[in-house]
Amino acid sequence: MTRQSAMGPAGCFLLALAAWGGAAGREPVCSCCPGPVRAGSSVAGFCAARSDLVLWGRCCFRGDTERGLIVGLDLSNCSLSAPCAGFQAASTTAVIDLTENPLQESIPNTTFRGFTRLQSISLPLPLECPGGSMAWDTVTIRGDSRICQGQRNPCNGSGELACLCPESSLCAPDGPGLFQCLCAGSSHGYKCLREGAFPMLLFYGTLGAVTTSLALLAWGTQRRKAKSS
Template identity: 70%
Template sequence: MRRPGASGPGFGPGLRAWLLRLLLGLAAWRGGAAGRSPVCGCCPGPARSGSSVARYCGAHPALELQGRCCLGPGPGPGPAAIVGLDLGNCSLTFLCAAFPDASAAVVIDLTENPLENIPNTSFQGFTRLQSISLPLALECPGGSMAWDRITTQGDSRTCQGQKNPCNSSGDLAWLCPENSLCSPNGPGLVQCMCSGSYHGYKCLREGTFPVLLFYGILGAVTTSLSLLAWGTQRRKAKAS
């Protein structure tokens, strides 16, 4: 029986060193997992060796395959950018929720999936996309006019060379309101950006946005509502 005040068995130097290595390893693993988007793991296993994503990644030494993603240097010190995404043969009936994380992708492979329909809005912001392979039942995002070249092979369709809808004519022509400029926003998608000092609805207001006035009014309203709520609760507390 242990006497009061007696110390228990301590950790030896070897056990302490082992625990330290374990903690450092877990921290490194968590840091690497945090830097990678969930879209890279929404389908189990690595990228398929014969997919267009694997071929693209293997042709560029600066890129690296991790899970279903081909990763490259990001624009800043943050996590690496997803330049390729292989979700082929994943039994997908719809795109996973993290799919927008791959908006910087250059090549995407969605073949061998029972996908029935993908809304064009799913590719909003995918302005760098230059090649996407799809099941044959699906049309190219944005329609055939949004791509330079479309090929079919077996049960897959590949759309290559995303066109700039702002520089197109005919069906893809897009007219923005006065005082605004057309900007690509994905296959067949555009957004109108106010030019110069114009802002507001349809870019009808000119001059710098009144930031101080806006936040001043917002702060005054917030403070008034907070005081009103505090006064109401205080009266209720006194009444009870």
């Protein structure tokens, strides 16, 4: 799967908002399953091996639990039929355990979009690795679990994916088996066809004018309703 992006200042602004939203949604994914990280899970072993990592709920953090990054997520034995709400908040994680869950036969690849740091995921045996087995260095069967390790960079290798990106753009990984095309240099816009600096004044001026107009329209409408009532 592909995604093309024009990463001008506006794109960076939207990504910053998304990152803030991810941090705000961190707590639900860590507590969507009751109890702490299970002692026998891959996340428990990963977190115990590093002195700079701390456990909270079902998550393992680098740094404190308020401002740190989620690097491990244990949702094993949680009676889940699908990844719980707020799953995208764990996109910074390196290890995920989803074993012992009645998950659907396949989880959409887009569920793991942005999980570029994921290096190990343990799944119920019926599930395939996100992005397919070719998206991982090794796939191991252990009892009733499938363990996918070593996420591969889809932009490396044959270069076929990089060729799918338009000119003036670069292929960049975007999760297991996923990639995106990022505009290079001063290119921006649809398929990175525009050159030069992004028109910040025009963009933010237009955005401000539209926002102000909508606010005035809403205020005027509510005032008329108040007078007529």
